[in-house]
Amino acid sequence: MDQLLKKINSVYPLTNDSLNQLIVKMKPIELPKHKILAEAGQVGRSVYFIEKGIARAYCEGRENQVTFWFGLEGDFVFSYNSYINGRPGYESIELLENSLLYEIKDDVLQTLFQENIELANWGRKLAELELMKLEERYIARLFKSASECYQELLNTSPLLIRRIQLGYIASYLGVTQVTLSRIRAEIR
Amino acid sequence: MDQLLKKINSVYPLTNDSLNQLIVKMKPIELPKHKILAEAGQVGRSVYFIEKGIARAYCEGRENQVTFWFGLEGDFVFSYNSYINGRPGYESIELLENSLLYEIKDDVLQTLFQENIELANWGRKLAELELMKLEERYIARLFKSASECYQELLNTSPLLIRRIQLGYIASYLGVTQVTLSRIRAEIR
DNA sequence: TTCATTTTTTAACATTTGTAAAAAACTGCA
DNA sequence: TGCAGTTTTTTACAAATGTTAAAAAATGAA
Numbered sequence: 001m002d003q004l005l006k007k008i009n010s011v012y013p014l015t016n017d018s019l020n021q022l023i024v025k026m027k028p029i030e031l032p033k034h035k036i037l038a039e040a041g042q043v044g045r046s047v048y049f050i051e052k053g054i055a056r057a058y059c060e061g062r063e064n065q066v067t068f069w070f071g072l073e074g075d076f077v078f079s080y081n082s083y084i085n086g087r088p089g090y091e092s093i094e095l096l097e098n099s100l101l102y103e104i105k106d107d108v109l110q111t112l113f114q115e116n117i118e119l120a121n122w123g124r125k126l127a128e129l130e131l132m133k134l135e136e137r138y139i140a141r142l143f144k145s146a147s148e149c150y151q152e153l154l155n156t157s158p159l160l161i162r163r164i165q166l167g168y169i170a171s172y173l174g175v176t177q178v179t180l181s182r183i184r185a186e187i188r
Numbered sequence: 189m190d191q192l193l194k195k196i197n198s199v200y201p202l203t204n205d206s207l208n209q210l211i212v213k214m215k216p217i218e219l220p221k222h223k224i225l226a227e228a229g230q231v232g233r234s235v236y237f238i239e240k241g242i243a244r245a246y247c248e249g250r251e252n253q254v255t256f257w258f259g260l261e262g263d264f265v266f267s268y269n270s271y272i273n274g275r276p277g278y279e280s281i282e283l284l285e286n287s288l289l290y291e292i293k294d295d296v297l298q299t300l301f302q303e304n305i306e307l308a309n310w311g312r313k314l315a316e317l318e319l320m321k322l323e324e325r326y327i328a329r330l331f332k333s334a335s336e337c338y339q340e341l342l343n344t345s346p347l348l349i350r351r352i353q354l355g356y357i358a359s360y361l362g363v364t365q366v367t368l369s370r371i372r373a374e375i376r
Numbered sequence: 377t378t379c380a381t382t383t384t385t386t387a388a389c390a391t392t393t394g395t396a397a398a399a400a401a402c403t404g405c406a
Numbered sequence: 407t408g409c410a411g412t413t414t415t416t417t418a419c420a421a422a423t424g425t426t427a428a429a430a431a432a433t434g435a436a
Contacts, residue, residue: 353414
């Protein structure tokens with residue numbers, strides 16, 4: 001809960017009143033490893049906050065599955081297309097560990113945005129920060145080789161690499177698992 | 189102007205009053221080809237709307253320059269990191285044609301967001317839609333080969349390819365110009 | 377602990393893409 | 407029109423990554 005409050009305020013500082021309006025709507029929920037939080041082709045009706053656990057977002061290709069996002073403690077989880085357009089998402093989101101989340105229903109959140117200008121600006125900032133993070137990843141991929149991206153992950157999120165299997169990380173880096181193995185062999 | 193109004197309302201429908209508050213702050217401005225709208229390392233203090241023209245956003249690498257976004261008529265232009273965090277942007281943004289833009293100063297826009305809940309939600313939606321577009325591009329790159337991405341561009345934005353030189357398009361697609369030439373030769 | 381299953385690594389070979397340099401095509405201006 | 411500069415294509419070769427399959431290592435349940 002503490003982590004949640006800190007995160008909310010770090011997105012955009014809120015008065016106590018507004019903060020309360022938001023957090024009373026966020027319900028703790030424990031879910032097991034492998035649970036699917038959002039399924040491609042379906043409309044996800046909730047946003048989650050990860051208090052404890054890991055999630056990954058992936059898309060199904062013809063033959064392969066591509067993982068393109070990991071969420072760790074302190075991250076919000078949403079299926080963008082569902083959250084933003086109310087349309088079926090492209091991606092599925094799966095828990096990789098038994099997790100403790102906070103859930104808020106999408107319609108509840110939208111109502112808060114309509115009624116409270118502070119929360120509307122909070123929601124704006126939340127989207128903007130997600131945009132920023134995605135742009136950073138997008139640009140990093142344009143410039144850096146898979147090897148450099150991997151080494152950066154090693155430095156910035158060593159936990160991630162220890163907790164997530166390499167096949168997922170390889171696809172996140174945009175290479176095959178064989179290539180990631182080669183990269184790891186070179187570094188050693 | 190017409191195009192601008194339509195775009196604003198397509199992001200998030202506004203009452204006439206709110207719409208007016210926004211558009212009176214947007215000033216038309218004509219700028220020549222090669223004009224730099226935002227420079228990497230600097231804080232950009234304006235958001236632009238492209239009424240007529242083309243822009244590209246790019247980052248400087250050690251040896252190369254990578255173009256990662258094109259803006260056409262109907263697009264908003266911002267240096268994300270400046271707009272979102274008020275920090276120096278990673279990217280430079282350059283006009284590729286003589287252009288007609290509408291400009292709004294960032295502080296003016298921020299003030300509107302604080303005062304008008306409709307505009308705050310409009311700003312939220314604007315960021316969300318940008319996020320959505322970026323995610324689509326991000327995912328497309330994970331699944332599609334440069335050749336497929338190029339052919340999609342040919343279908344969805346043939347104008348873009350006619351108006352922009354291939355070196356920029358190649359780097360946008362994440363390949364060298366030589367590779368893009370090979371792709372084009374194969375298609376013919 | 378043991379065994380079956382899953383995950384990771386290694387190997388050999390095919391394919392794709394990059395690099396550098398030259399040729400060809402295009403553009404804009406005098 | 408003609409010419410200089412820019413952009414695009416082509417070529418030959420090098421380097422990186424993918425594919426397939428098998429071996430090795432790690433994991434989890436009985």
